[in-house]
Each structure stands twice: as C-alpha cells, then as structure tokens.
Amino acid sequence: MLNFIFLKWLWIAAFVLGSVLIATPFAQAAEVDPYVSRYLQVTEPVSLPLNQQGESRLFTAEDLSEGKRLFGENCKSCHVGGATLPNPIVSLSLEDLKGATPPRNTIQGLVEFQREPLTYDGKILDLGVVLSQSAG
Numbered sequence: 105m106l107n108f109i110f111l112k113w114l115w116i117a118a119f120v121l122g123s124v125l126i127a128t129p130f131a132q133a134a135e136v137d138p139y140v141s142r143y144l145q146v147t148e149p150v151s152l153p154l155n156q157q158g159e160s161r162l163f164t165a166e167d168l169s170e171g172k173r174l175f176g177e178n179c180k181s182c183h184v185g186g187a188t189l190p191n192p193i194v195s196l197s198l199e200d201l202k203g204a205t206p207p208r209n210t211i212q213g214l215v216e217f218q219r220e221p222l223t224y225d226g227k228i229l230d231l232g233v234v235l236s237q238s239a240g
C-alpha cells in the first residue's frame with residue numbers, strides 16, 4: 105500500500121510539472137489508466153499537500169493518469185520506480201523529498217525545484233555534472 109501512495113505522489117508531481125512547465129494543452133480529455141483505477145483504487149479525487157502552509161488540492165483519477173503518462177515520457181529514464189539513477193542518494197521517496205533544503209514534499213516545493221533545481225542541501229545545482237553522471 106505504501107508503494108501505491110508513493111506512485112500516486114510521483115505521478116501527481118509529473119502531472120503538475122507537466123502542466124506547469126511543459127504547458128502543452130492536453131489534446132483530448134485524459135482517460136483513466138487501468139493501473140490508477142484497479143491498483144491505486146482511485147475513484148474519488150485525492151487530496152495532496154499544496155504548500156508548507158498546509159493547504160491542499162484535489163486531483164482526479166484523470167490527473168493521475170496524465171501524470172503517469174508524463175512521468176513515463178519525461179522522468180522514468182532517470183527515475184525508474186522512484187529511484188534516481190544518476191544520484192541514488194536523492195530518490196523521489198516522500199521521505200527524501202521532505203528532507204531536502206528547501207523541502208520538496210509539496211506541489212509548490214516540486215514546482216520550485218523544477219524551475220530552479222538546487223542540490224539536496226540547497227546549493228546551486230551544476231546541471232553539467234548531472235547530465236554527465238546520467239550519460240555514464
């Protein structure tokens with residue numbers, strides 16, 4: 105069950121990042137991925153933390169399905185199963201996201217990280233290093 109919650113979170117992250125950053129209007133109404141309905145058992149919208157002030161937002165099964173798709177297309181190559189292949193110390197587990205500086209365990213935290221990626225301890229991230237690590 106923990107794993108399912110984790111996947112749900114990852115797909116939301118990808119969904120939010122996809123809609124905020126890639127900003128492609130979704131061509132057709134998203135359909136519910138069978139994995140989302142059968143295994144995550146999401147039929148009603150789920151609430152996820154929006155910011156550190158304790159606000160939250162509801163996400164539908166369609167949102168999760170779109171997130172799963174976006175995650176598969178854009179993130180899975182480096183983050184398969186929620187790991188981070190180029191840097192295994194910094195996974196996408198909620199625990200790791202929470203421990204980052206600043207924390208990344210809210211929607212806002214994830215969006216800020218994608219807009220301006222910082223190292224786990226909050227320093228400017230050298231993307232050249234990240235790319236050379238992932239190429240190797």
Ligand code: HEC
Nearest residue numbers: 118178179182188190191194195200201204223224234238
């Ligand atoms: C080219 C490989 C690559 C791709 C593709 C990639 N990432 Fe990452 N990601 C990384 C690396 C490497 C880190 C760790 C950076 C560091 O050293 O702090 C990271 C870190 C993260 C973190 C912070 C994790 C933490 O515990 O603080 C998040 C969140 C994240 N990525 C989300 C995504 C999402 C969502 C996508 C798809 C839209 C994506 N990434 C695509 C390589 C990648």
